[in-house]
Amino acid sequence: MDKSKKILKRNLGQLTIPVIAIFILIVFNLIRDPGFFAISFMHNNDGNIVLSGNLISIINGASELAILAMGMTLVTAACKGQDISVGAAAAIAGSAFVKVLKSSAVITGGTVLAAFLFACVVAMIFGAFNGTLVAVFKIQPMIATLILYTCGRSIAYWINGGATPTVSSPIISALGSFIPGIPIPTPVLIVVVVAIIFRLVFHFTALELFTQSVGINGSAARLNGINATFIQLLSFIILGVCVAVAGTIGVSRLGLINHETLLLDIEMDTILAVAIGGNNLGGGKFKISGSIIGAYVIQMLTITLYAMKVSSTDVKAYKAIVIIFLVVIGSPVIKVKFAKFMSKVHENKRSVSAKGAERA
Amino acid sequence: MYFRYSEVTPLTKGEGMQDNALLVMRGIEKRFPGVLALNGVDFTLRRGEIHALMGENGAGKSTLIKILTGVYQMDGGEIVVDGDKVSIRSPQDAQNKGISTVYQEITLCPNLTVAENMFIGRDKATWVQHKDHEKRADEILQKLGIPARSSQQLGSCSLAVQQMVAIARAVDMECKALILDEPTSSLDDKEVQMLFDLMRSLKSQGVGIIFVTHFLEQVYEVSDRITVLRNGELVGEYLTEELPQVELVAKMIGKELDELSSLRDDDQQKIDNKEIFYEAKGLSSSDALPFDFCIRKGEVNGFTGLLGSGRSESVRAIFGADKVVGGKVRIHDKPVKITKPIEAMKHGIGYLAEDRKRDGIIADLSVRENIMLALQVMNGFFKPISRSESEAFADEYIKALHIKTASRETPIGSLSGGNQQKVILARWLLTHPDYLILDEPTRGIDVGTKLEIQKLVLKLAQEGVSVTFISSEVEEMLRTCSRLIVMRDRHIVGELKGDELSQEQVMKTIAGGEA
Numbered sequence: 001m002d003k004s005k006k007i008l009k010r011n012l013g014q015l016t017i018p019v020i021a022i023f024i025l026i027v028f029n030l031i032r033d034p035g036f037f038a039i040s041f042m043h044n045n046d047g048n049i050v051l052s053g054n055l056i057s058i059i060n061g062a063s064e065l066a067i068l069a070m071g072m073t074l075v076t077a078a079c080k081g082q083d084i085s086v087g088a089a090a091a092i093a094g095s096a097f098v099k100v101l102k103s104s105a106v107i108t109g110g111t112v113l114a115a116f117l118f119a120c121v122v123a124m125i126f127g128a129f130n131g132t133l134v135a136v137f138k139i140q141p142m143i144a145t146l147i148l149y150t151c152g153r154s155i156a157y158w159i160n161g162g163a164t165p166t167v168s169s170p171i172i173s174a175l176g177s178f179i180p181g182i183p184i185p186t187p188v189l190i191v192v193v194v195a196i197i198f199r200l201v202f203h204f205t206a207l208e209l210f211t212q213s214v215g216i217n218g219s220a221a222r223l224n225g226i227n228a229t230f231i232q233l234l235s236f237i238i239l240g241v242c243v244a245v246a247g248t249i250g251v252s253r254l255g256l257i258n259h260e261t262l263l264l265d266i267e268m269d270t271i272l273a274v275a276i277g278g279n280n281l282g283g284g285k286f287k288i289s290g291s292i293i294g295a296y297v298i299q300m301l302t303i304t305l306y307a308m309k310v311s312s313t314d315v316k317a318y319k320a321i322v323i324i325f326l327v328v329i330g331s332p333v334i335k336v337k338f339a340k341f342m343s344k345v346h347e348n349k350r351s352v353s354a355k356g357a358e359r360a
Numbered sequence: 361m362y363f364r365y366s367e368v369t370p371l372t373k374g375e376g377m378q379d380n381a382l383l384v385m386r387g388i389e390k391r392f393p394g395v396l397a398l399n400g401v402d403f404t405l406r407r408g409e410i411h412a413l414m415g416e417n418g419a420g421k422s423t424l425i426k427i428l429t430g431v432y433q434m435d436g437g438e439i440v441v442d443g444d445k446v447s448i449r450s451p452q453d454a455q456n457k458g459i460s461t462v463y464q465e466i467t468l469c470p471n472l473t474v475a476e477n478m479f480i481g482r483d484k485a486t487w488v489q490h491k492d493h494e495k496r497a498d499e500i501l502q503k504l505g506i507p508a509r510s511s512q513q514l515g516s517c518s519l520a521v522q523q524m525v526a527i528a529r530a531v532d533m534e535c536k537a538l539i540l541d542e543p544t545s546s547l548d549d550k551e552v553q554m555l556f557d558l559m560r561s562l563k564s565q566g567v568g569i570i571f572v573t574h575f576l577e578q579v580y581e582v583s584d585r586i587t588v589l590r591n592g593e594l595v596g597e598y599l600t601e602e603l604p605q606v607e608l609v610a611k612m613i614g615k616e617l618d619e620l621s622s623l624r625d626d627d628q629q630k631i632d633n634k635e636i637f638y639e640a641k642g643l644s645s646s647d648a649l650p651f652d653f654c655i656r657k658g659e660v661n662g663f664t665g666l667l668g669s670g671r672s673e674s675v676r677a678i679f680g681a682d683k684v685v686g687g688k689v690r691i692h693d694k695p696v697k698i699t700k701p702i703e704a705m706k707h708g709i710g711y712l713a714e715d716r717k718r719d720g721i722i723a724d725l726s727v728r729e730n731i732m733l734a735l736q737v738m739n740g741f742f743k744p745i746s747r748s749e750s751e752a753f754a755d756e757y758i759k760a761l762h763i764k765t766a767s768r769e770t771p772i773g774s775l776s777g778g779n780q781q782k783v784i785l786a787r788w789l790l791t792h793p794d795y796l797i798l799d800e801p802t803r804g805i806d807v808g809t810k811l812e813i814q815k816l817v818l819k820l821a822q823e824g825v826s827v828t829f830i831s832s833e834v835e836e837m838l839r840t841c842s843r844l845i846v847m848r849d850r851h852i853v854g855e856l857k858g859d860e861l862s863q864e865q866v867m868k869t870i871a872g873g874e875a
Contacts, residue, residue, distance in 0.1 A: 206736050206744045209729060216722045223681055223711065223719050224787075225702035225737040285724050 014278035017330045018293040021276065025300045029054075029307070036307065044178060051183045054303060062299035063187035064090075064246040064263055067194050069273035069291035071235075071242030077215045078235040079134050080283030081141025082271045085126075086243050088152020090263045093123040093247035095159035098167055098257040102160075107169040120244040126152075127240025128233065135232035149267070156259035166256040176252030187249045191292075194245060198288055211235065215283035269298055276326055297326075380406045382442065382568045383428075383459070383537050389436030390423050395766075397423045400437070401594045403587055405537055405568040410559055412571045412579045412600070415589035416612055416806035418764055418776050421572055424589070425539055428570075429461050430454040442536070460530035461539040468526055470515030474501070477514050478529045500528050504558055520551030524558055531562060538562065539570045544578055545804050556582045574804055576605055588612055613808040631659050631842055636693070637826045638678070638709075638795055643687030645677035649850045650687060653678070655795065655826045660817060662829045662837045665847035665870055671830055672714050674847070675797045678828075679704045679711040705738055708794035712784055712801055714830075716777070720784045723773030727765050728754035730772045731786045738791055757786035762812070778805035785813070795826040802831055814840050834866050846870055 029036040039053040068086050075083050100115035101107055126148060133144035175186055182189075202208045213221040214228045222228050250262050275281055276297055277290025301322055305315045328334060383405040390398040398420045405411050415421045426432040428439070430448040438445055441457055448454045451461075468477045475490070475497035497510035506524045508517050514525060523543055530538055540559070544552045559569055559582060571583055579586065579600065586603060588595040588611045595611050603611075634656040644650040651674055655661055663671035676682045680698045689696055691707050698704045704711065713719030722730055732750040739745065745753075754768040761782045765775055772783055781801060788796055798817065802810040817827050817840050831837050837844060838861055846854040846869040854869040 204742070204744065206739075206741050209725075209733065209736055209744075210741070212725060212729075213722045213733060216724050217718075220713070220719050220722055223679075223701050223713055224734050225700070225705045227702070 014287050015290055015293065017278055017326065018276050018290055018297055021297045021326055022293060022300065025297065025304060029304055032308070041183065046173070046178070046180065048178055048180050049183060050178050050185075054307065056185065058300050058303045059188050059296065060185040061303065062295045063185075063191050064249050065266060065269055065273055065299060066191050066292050066295035067242050067246045067249075068239075068266060068270040069277070069295045070194060070198055070288050071239030072270045072274050073277070073279055073286050073288050073291040074211060074235040075141065075239050076271075076274055076279060076281055077283055077286040078211045078232045079141045080215060081134070082267075082274070082281065083130060083145045083236065083239055084142055084267045084271075085130060085145040085148035085152055086239070086246075086270055087263045087266045088149050088156070089123055089126050089240070089243045090247035090250060090266070091153050091156035091257075091259045092126060092159065093119040093244040094251040094257045094262050095156040095259055096122040097244075097248050097251055098165055099159050101167050101169075101172075102165055107167065107171060109171060112169075112171050112175070116244070116248055119248055120241055123244035123247070124237050124240040127236040127238075127243065131233040131236030134236065135229045153259050156257075156262075160257065160259070164256055164258045167251070168255055172252045172255060176249065176255065187253070190245065190249060194242070195288070195292065207231075207234075212285055216285070269295075272323060273298055276323075276330070278330060380408075381440075382407045384440040385424070385428065385437065386440070387437035388424065388427060388434050388439075390420075390427060390432060391435050395592075397592050398427075398434075399592045401589065401592070402597075403594075404597070405570060406585075407536075407568055408563050408566045409584045410563055410569045410571055410582055412573070412583035412586045413589070414579065414586055414608065414612055415595075416778070416808045418591075418779070419589040419612070419806075420592040421589055422541075423592075425461070425541060425570070425572065428454065428459060428537075429539065455533060455535075458534055458536035459539070460533060460535040460537070461541065462523065462526045462530055462543060463541050468514055468522065468529070470513070470522075472514060473510065474508050474512050474514055474517070474525050475510035477525055478510075478532065497528075500532055501525075504528055504531075504561060506558065507554075518551065520547045520554055523547070524555065527558060527562075531567060535567065537568045537570065539572070541572045542574070542804065543571075544573060544575060552578065574806060576608065576807075579608075580605060609807050612806070613811075631656055634658055637691065639690045639693075640678065641688045643674075643677050643689060644685050645673065646683040646685060648673040648677040648682070651677075651852050653845070655828060657794075657826055658821050658824045659843065660821045660827045660829060660841050661843040661845065662831070662841035663845050663847060664830070664834060664837055664866060669847040669870075670850035671847050672799055673850070675711070675799055675828060675830065679709060679797060681711065681713075702737065705734065705791065708792075709797065710734070710788035710791055710793035710795070711797045712781075712788060712799060714799040714803075716781060716784065716803075721772050721780050724771050726769045727758065727763070727772050727775070727783055728768040730783050731757055731790060734787045735790045753790055757783075757790065761786055761816070778809035781805055781813070782809065785816070789820075793825065795828075796820065797828045799830045800832065801829070802833070802836060810836070834863055838863065838866070 026037070037053065037055045039051055039055055041049050042052045044050050068090075072082060072086065075081075097115045097119040100118045101111060104111045130141075130145050130148060133139045133147075134141050137144075174180065177185060179186055179189075210221070210226050210231050213224070213226055214231045218228045221231075246263060246266075251257050271281070273294035274291045276294035277287060277292070279286045279290055298319075301319055302315060305318050306312070310318055381404050385401065385403040388398050388401045388403070389396070401420065401424060403413075403424065413421050413424070423432065427434045428448065430450045430453050433449070439448060440446070441459070446457060448457065448459070454460075469480070472480065473494075475494045478497050478500070479493045494510040501508055501510060504524070504527075506521065506528060508521050508525060514522055517525070527538065527540070543555060547555065556578075559571070563569060571579070573579060583600050585597060586600050586608065587597045588608070590612065598608075636654050637657045639654040641652050642650040643653065648670060653674070663674055665671045673682065677684060677687075678698075680700045680703055684699045689698055696703075696707055698707065698709075701711070717723075722733065725733075728750055731754050732745050735753070736745050751768060757763065758765060758768060763775075763782045763786070764779050772780055775783065785801065798813075801813050805813075814836065817829060821827055829837060829840055841861075843855065843857040844861060844866060845852055846856065846866065848870060856865055856869065
């Protein structure tokens with residue numbers, strides 16, 4: 001009991017703000033509309049019984065963001081900077097995915113798997129490109145990834161010869177929406193799988209310790225025998241895999257690849273998710289779980305605003321206001337103030353109880 | 361210059377108030393969660409004195425100073441400045457009351473000029489008046505005998521001059537009490553003398569100086585009075601001339617230093633018969649000129665020489681920390697190649713780097729993670745040490761090396777310097793090295809810990825570990841090493857052992873006498 005409490009306390013340190021943010025959003029929505037989070041079963045177009053409701057669309061809609069945020073957390077921790085090319089790279093991966101699908105007459109499970117693996121390899125190569133610029137040539141991550149950010153969607157355009165081909169296949173629609181017989185949206189399941197894989201990787205390798213060491217003190221990490229260059233490169237390659245998964249989900253949702261709009265502007269939301277999750281954008285210690293929650297906070301905020309009939313052009317401005325608030329609360333200045341306040345409260349409590357004990 | 365020393369002090373009112381007292385702290389108490397950091401400490405600073413504040417790491421020096429400068433708020437006691445009881449709420453507040461601090465790390469802006477640094481943030485005018493400032497700055501610099509021009513970029517001055525500019529800035533802000541926290545730790549001997557001259561000149565102008573340092577000789581050279589703290593309590597206040605150095609050390613660590621004199625087991629014969637563990641011929645790196653070197657099993661040897669003589673660069677070459685460019689290395693008489701730290705580690709070599717902050721600690725990670733790091737790297741990426749295992753390791757070494765930490769999950773950055781160093785030592789001990797290179801393991805840490813580390817080195821040697829020990833304090837090396845390699849201008853110029861191991865002989869060899 002005591003131990004679990006301690007663990008809770010340790011984790012809460014970083015997760016307090018995203019958890020509180022999500023809690024406030026939930027309460028706000030419940031007050032506004034008590035039925036906001038109601039979940040119901042309904043038949044979808046394919047005749048499956050599926051879950052439906054605002055909560056489901058929030059969790060479902062945040063899938064790509066959550067997956068990218070996981071990879072971004074690792075890059076942030078190891079390289080003390082962010083990859084702003086994830087949206088463009090996802091368009092490339094999505095195009096590569098469609099390219100393979102289009103090359104075969106019939107789309108079978110095997111084709112989809114091959115297409116996905118091809119997309120992974122392509123995204124990993126681009127990740128390695130970014131990673132090399134950062135880890136070997138020591139270019140600031142944002143500057144290094146600016147290159148792919150600028151040209152990525154052009155490359156995606158070339159892959160399919162400028163067209164925006166559609167793919168229609170039950171397998172693809174199952175990937176993008178529901179697998180027959182399972183009422184939970186597939187992208188949500190994929191997020192769970194990716195999160196579990198991250199957990200397993202951290203459990204069965206020393207990636208977490210090495211990444212944090214490199215991010216906090218690269219020089220000391222090197223003198224302790226850690227190959228800092230490799231760790232930074234690796235973080236970009238892992239992010240590459242996340243990009244491929246996100247791109248595949250994006251394509252599968254629509255059943256087509258539009259290189260201009262696929263996951264447009266998602267890089268900034270991804271970085272924001274990492275930040276809201278309490279991770280230091282200057283590298284070092286990190287928590288993947290924080291970034292995942294951060295992704296859901298952003299998505300819930302967006303859906304809430306839409307539900308309040310805020311027009312889509314205005315949504316960004318309202319989002320910005322809430323985000324300013326979150327980021328300021330999470331800032332070191334406020335954190336220190338809050339910690340001081342809490343320790344005072346504790347002390348008062350202790351002196352009161354001590355007095356009580358004396359009297360007794 | 362606006363020193364307020366001309367003001368007349370109100371004469372003694374209460375008990376304990378001596379005339380000439382500038383600043384009196386009485387019965388200061390400070391509590392941190394779970395620790396009583398200061399327990400009824402008294403401290404008095406008089407006008408025109410240099411007062412050394414001494415104590416081991418964790419004795420409460422920093423806490424006391426942080427209370428005085430408004431960084432912490434005290435939980436009990438009172439502070440009297442110029443006869444008035446005051447409360448100091450913030451660093452700004454402390455400065456307004458005439459208490460200024462110059463920290464160990466210089467906190468000025470290297471890319472601004474000296475004058476800009478001296479006046480930055482102090483102007484109420486909208487436009488910065490460069491010409492006025494430069495003129496004023498030059499006057500002050502001249503008056504204090506600081507060898508710098510006001511228009512010079514601060515970054516182009518030596519560290520010592522930068523520090524002196526920081527002091528000039530502080531005293532120009534109508535400072536009565538000046539706190540110097542480890543001001544000499546990154547200065548060479550000549551620069552230290554310059555700083556001391558400045559301190560003496562300020563003292564003659566009536567400024568009271570609180571001097572915090574780990575260098576005992578410097579305390580005796582410059583201070584008038586010493587206050588010793590131990591475990592958050594006041595041990596006493598002494599006139600420097602009346603307190604012999606040995607007694608000071610004893611008061612700081614709370615026990616008589618009978619063991620201090622000779623730690624070394626002087627059995628040179630025995631060591632000469634042992635097998636050679638490591639041998640390098642013509643080893644050179646990007647930073648080190650070719651040199652020959654060998655160490656036997658269970659031997660403690662050392663590199664000595666002035667700063668910049670190449671002693672650190674040589675051991676870095678052994679560990680593969682810099683780019684190795686040439687040479688042949690044999691371990692256990694078998695040829696090996698060491699070009700990267702990981703290769704050295706695989707051959708049983710550990711290296712404690714000279715700059716603890718830059719090359720040693722991973723500040724935000726816990727004590728536990730810092731201890732397990734090197735072993736984890738040696739085990740490899742795919743064999744993570746389990747949580748419970750690493751906890752057991754951490755507990756074991758926290759106990760064995762008496763590491764003072766709130767818990768094994770405390771970030772190492774929040775530990776005192778000596779305890780951080782012990783954690784790094786634990787990190788290497790955990791890898792069970794055959795050969796440990798310790799570059800300045802005792803720099804900037806307190807006497808008690810220094811002694812513990814020296815003892816540890818000798819204990820390791822007895823267990824058959826080879827150790828190369830580097831220290832700026834020759835006397836410390838004489839106490840531990842059975843062989844000293846002397847370097848000058850990046851070359852090995854001599855090797856001393858047995859009867860040749862004396863301070864005088866070392867100095868002679870370093871200086872290049874007949875040796």
